Amino acid sequence: MTLDAKVKTIDLNLYYGPFRALTDVNIEIPARNVTAIIGPSGCGKSTLLRCFNRMNDLIEHIDVRGRIMIDGENILDRDTDLIALRRKVGMVFQRPNPFSLSVYNNLKFGLRIHNMMRKKADIMRTIQESLEHVGLWDDLKDKLGVSALSLTLEQQQRLCIARVLMLRPEIILLDEPCSALDPMSTLRIEELLRVLCKEYALVIVTHNMQQAARCSDYCALMYLGRLVEFGQTQQIFTNPKEKLTEDYIRGAFG
Ligand SMILES: Nc1ncnc2c1ncn2[C@@H]1O[C@H](COP(=O)(O)OP(=O)(O)OP(=O)(O)O)[C@@H](O)[C@H]1O
Numbered sequence: 001m002t003l004d005a006k007v008k009t010i011d012l013n014l015y016y017g018p019f020r021a022l023t024d025v026n027i028e029i030p031a032r033n034v035t036a037i038i039g040p041s042g043c044g045k046s047t048l049l050r051c052f053n054r055m056n057d058l059i060e061h062i063d064v065r066g067r068i069m070i071d072g073e074n075i076l077d078r079d080t081d082l083i084a085l086r087r088k089v090g091m092v093f094q095r096p097n098p099f100s101l102s103v104y105n106n107l108k109f110g111l112r113i114h115n116m117m118r119k120k121a122d123i124m125r126t127i128q129e130s131l132e133h134v135g136l137w138d139d140l141k142d143k144l145g146v147s148a149l150s151l152t153l154e155q156q157q158r159l160c161i162a163r164v165l166m167l168r169p170e171i172i173l174l175d176e177p178c179s180a181l182d183p184m185s186t187l188r189i190e191e192l193l194r195v196l197c198k199e200y201a202l203v204i205v206t207h208n209m210q211q212a213a214r215c216s217d218y219c220a221l222m223y224l225g226r227l228v229e230f231g232q233t234q235q236i237f238t239n240p241k242e243k244l245t246e247d248y249i250r251g252a253f254g
Pocket residue numbers: 016019021039040041042043044045046047048059207
């Protein structure tokens with residue numbers, strides 16, 4: 001498969017102490033698409049996702065081998081600028097995690113860390129753009145001073161995505177971003193992903209196969225730390241190459 005790959009792992013192996021959580025993972029994440037990572041609990045989905053912005057570095061006794069190429073650079077290199085990496089590769093978590101601050105200050109928060117934008121007018125314009133992008137501007141334009149924690153869970157998750165967008169990322173990682181949301185909110189967030197993927201490489205981990213089928217262009221099935229199959233979502237769901245994929249899609253395990 002030839003893809004415009006934004007992220008490419010080469011023989012990626014990851015150990016938590018003696019436990020090998022990822023084995024020889026070779027995957028190419030395409031630019032401007034949604035890639036879903038699916039597989040049963042404990043198969044290494046979150047571990048793989050966290051590799052892409054080196055969030056795993058925060059865990060003790062971890063050993064990562066192989067290469068992860070983003071724009072021609074191996075981000076596992078010792079001299080990688082982690083702050084710059086995490087600006088470029090943003091992350092959204094399972095539970096919305098806005099800070100206990102106003103909507104405005106949540107959005108402004110990362111700018112200082114990354115030394116971006118000082119002028120109030122620039123900040124305000126970017127806040128508006130980010131909120132428009134996630135469909136929150138009309139709801140919140142007159143409420144930028146309210147606490148982010150007073151928003152609905154769906155609004156909080158949208159705000160967390162907007163907070164990532166403020167930093168002008170290129171890749172957005174989402175680890176089960178809808179698992180705290182109701183079904184209608186989930187569908188609306190999926191629609192948002194379809195909009196965002198026109199500009200960003202999105203990687204979503206999901207337990208929910210229907211969600212992967214609905215909102216992803218490419219799909220990766222993980223099992224016991226290995227990448228079993230990667231391909232276009234339609235192919236994975238209708239014509240899988242691997243027996244294991246077929247069994248998983250059929251609901252035979254997981
Ligand atoms: N910090 C850690 N230390 C030791 N082992 C870990 C750590 N984090 C994860 N693991 C183990 O690594 C394996 C992969 O975990 P991971 O969280 O990546 O799986 P997952 O596919 O995201 O699972 P889930 O669907 O339940 O979220 C599991 O066996 C897990 O127990």
